[in-house]
Amino acid sequence: MRSLSTDIRxxxxxxxxxxxxxxATAHAIRSRNPSATLVxxxxxxxxxxxxxGHNSGVIHSGIYYAPGSFKARFCRAGNRSMIDxxxxxxxxxxxxxxxxxxxxxxxxxxxxxxxxRGVQNGLRVQRIEADELKEIEPHVNGLAAVRVSDAxxxxxxxxxxxxxxxxxxxxxxxxxxxxxxxVTQHAHQVELIANDAAVNxxxxxxxxxxxxxxxxxxxxxxPNLKIVPFRGExxxxxxxxxxxxxxxxxxxxxxxxxxxxxxxxxxxxxxxEAGPNAVLAFAREGYRKTDVDFADLRETLGFSGFRTLSxxxxxxxxxxxxxxISKQAFxxxxxxxxxxxxxxxxxxxxxxxxxxALKADGSLVDDFHIISHERCLHVCNAPxxxxxxxxEIGKHIAGLVxxxxx
Numbered sequence: 001m002r003s004l005s006t007d008i009r010x011x012x013x014x015x016x017x018x019x020x021x022x023x024a025t026a027h028a029i030r031s032r033n034p035s036a037t038l039v040x041x042x043x044x045x046x047x048x049x050x051x052x053g054h055n056s057g058v059i060h061s062g063i064y065y066a067p068g069s070f071k072a073r074f075c076r077a078g079n080r081s082m083i084d085x086x087x088x089x090x091x092x093x094x095x096x097x098x099x100x101x102x103x104x105x106x107x108x109x110x111x112x113x114x115x116x117r118g119v120q121n122g123l124r125v126q127r128i129e130a131d132e133l134k135e136i137e138p139h140v141n142g143l144a145a146v147r148v149s150d151a152x153x154x155x156x157x158x159x160x161x162x163x164x165x166x167x168x169x170x171x172x173x174x175x176x177x178x179x180x181x182x183v184t185q186h187a188h189q190v191e192l193i194a195n196d197a198a199v200n201x202x203x204x205x206x207x208x209x210x211x212x213x214x215x216x217x218x219x220x221x222x223p224n225l226k227i228v229p230f231r232g233e234x235x236x237x238x239x240x241x242x243x244x245x246x247x248x249x250x251x252x253x254x255x256x257x258x259x260x261x262x263x264x265x266x267x268x269x270x271x272x273e274a275g276p277n278a279v280l281a282f283a284r285e286g287y288r289k290t291d292v293d294f295a296d297l298r299e300t301l302g303f304s305g306f307r308t309l310s311x312x313x314x315x316x317x318x319x320x321x322x323x324x325i326s327k328q329a330f331x332x333x334x335x336x337x338x339x340x341x342x343x344x345x346x347x348x349x350x351x352x353x354x355x356x357a358l359k360a361d362g363s364l365v366d367d368f369h370i371i372s373h374e375r376c377l378h379v380c381n382a383p384x385x386x387x388x389x390x391x392e393i394g395k396h397i398a399g400l401v402x403x404x405x406x
Contacts, residue, residue: 010189011037011173013401014201016180016215018042019052020156021382022207023163024394029205030170032398038172039201041194043179048160050285051209052387054352056265056273058248059083059093059152060385063100063118063125064260070368071385072121074396078389079150085391086154089162096266098151098248099133101142103336107252108144114252115146124149139244139338151248155268156387180208183219183376190219190375203401206378210284210355213380221373223380225357225365226303229284229296232276232354233324235346237264242272244338251337254316262323262333273349274334274341277323287351289324308362357381368393370400377401 012033015026018040026040044050059082062075086093102111111127118125126147133145168174175194182193183204192199208215216223237244249264265273280300283293300306310317323330327343334341357365357380369381377400379393386393 009037009200011039011199011201013038013203013205014190014192014199015040015205015207016192017207017209017212018044018047018160018164018174018176019050019207019209020048020160020163020387020390021209021379021393022205023047023160023167024390025205025207025379025397026167026172026394027163028391028394028398029401030167030172032402034170038167039199040167040172040174041178041180041192041199042174042176045176047164047176048157051353051355052156052160054287054350055156055387056352057153057155057267058265058388059095059154060388061098061118061123061148061150062121062385063114063123063146063148064253065117065121065385067117067120071366071383071389074368074389074392075385076121076123078385078392079152081391082154082159082388083152085159089166091154091158091162092268093152093154094268095150095152096247098148098250099128099137099140099142099145100148100250100252101133101140101145101337102252103142105143110252110255111144111146118146118148137246137249139340140249141337141339153248153266153268180215180218183215185219185374185376202375203404204376205397205401206376206380207382209382210353212355212378213357216371216373216376216378216380219373219376219378221371221376221378223371223378225359225369225380226299226305227284227355228300228303228306228309228358229281229286230278230354230356231281231286232278232352234273234275234349234351235330236349237272237274238345238347239271241341241345242270244340245272249337262330264334264337274346275330275349276352277320277330278354279320279324280317281353284355285353287353303358303360305358305360305362309358309364312362354383355381356383370397372400372404375404377404
């Protein structure tokens with residue numbers, strides 16, 4: 001039996017999770033409390049290994065989100081603060097803009113709603129017709145579109161590396177390869193067990209992403225939700241076909257389905273991704289079709305919320321699964337936007353995992369969901385646009401932490 005080592009220090013703050021939300025939160029706490037002691041615990045050997053590291057790299061504008069929601073507020077402010085952060089730290093980015101394209105008559109009313117939402121959210125948006133769309137995206141098939149000028153691209157892994165560097169330089173302790181396996185709340189501090197070592201902190205912030213609900217449960221709180229992993233599978237355009245895409249190109253989303261549909265994303269390195277679909281992953285970290293964790297899968301299939309969601313969206317789910325199996329079906333979806341795309345133009349690209357939070361009744365937790373419990377604060381849902389909004393989410397959490405500490 002291994003002996004348990006104990007760090008006799010009591011940290012002021014401990015952040016669990018080294019993705020972009022965790023690092024941005026640590027950065028914001030450090031900025032507000034420059035003399036405090038702070039430790040970041042990450043179970044992997046490097047930063048941004050999961051959702052952040054498999055992110056499409058889009059700096060979102062906030063057009064999809066209900067006015068007044070956390071998503072809308074954080075995304076709009078986060079777009080500006082992320083650009084400022086990149087400029088101040090020499091991180092490459094580009095404001096390339098986005099077009100949301102209606103390819104069928106029945107999509108026009110939803111397109112108009114998106115335009116109005118963009119206006120309500122204070123964005124630079126234009127409603128353009130087919131001839132104007134052809135001028136800026138000559139290969140795109142569309143009846144009309146909404147042009148969103150504020151959307152951009154960046155490499156969020158580089159953002160995380162920069163955040164980690166700034167934290168280290170400011171005196172914070174960063175511990176990779178430290179998986180938290182136990183959380184015990186005491187009267188004046190919280191004890192974390194990570195890699196058979198005890199780490200004590202006055203306040204703990206859980207930003208564990210795919211595992212945030214489990215960490216919350218370890219601390220003794222019922223998060224009233226469960227993380228269900230959905231894999232988003234991508235292809236990449238061959239180099240000689242990248243000219244087909246000038247902006248970020250999105251379809252009009254199905255308002256009855258919680259995913260945006262396959263689209264074209266320019267990346268900061270010059271390549272262009274096409275996708276994703278959205279299929280159930282058989283492991284919380286199941287980036288490949290062959291990845292199966294039977295404990296994760298049993299947990300998902302045994303959850304009433306997932307079964308209810310499956311009954312509600314079984315038709316859409318079957319279409320997503322078919323796109324996963326059939327490259328031709330995937331291509332046909334892409335051809336609705338760019339008819340010239342062929343299967344020969346596409347190469348497989350790495351997949352990502354979306355940590356979708358579900359309630360027991362099958363409803364999606366659509367907005368950011370943060371739980372305060374004794375000396376712990378749990379970020380149990382940070383969906384897209386979390387990467388774009390990460391610096392603003394961090395500031396918000398830092399404010400909550402200050403209130404807890406007072």
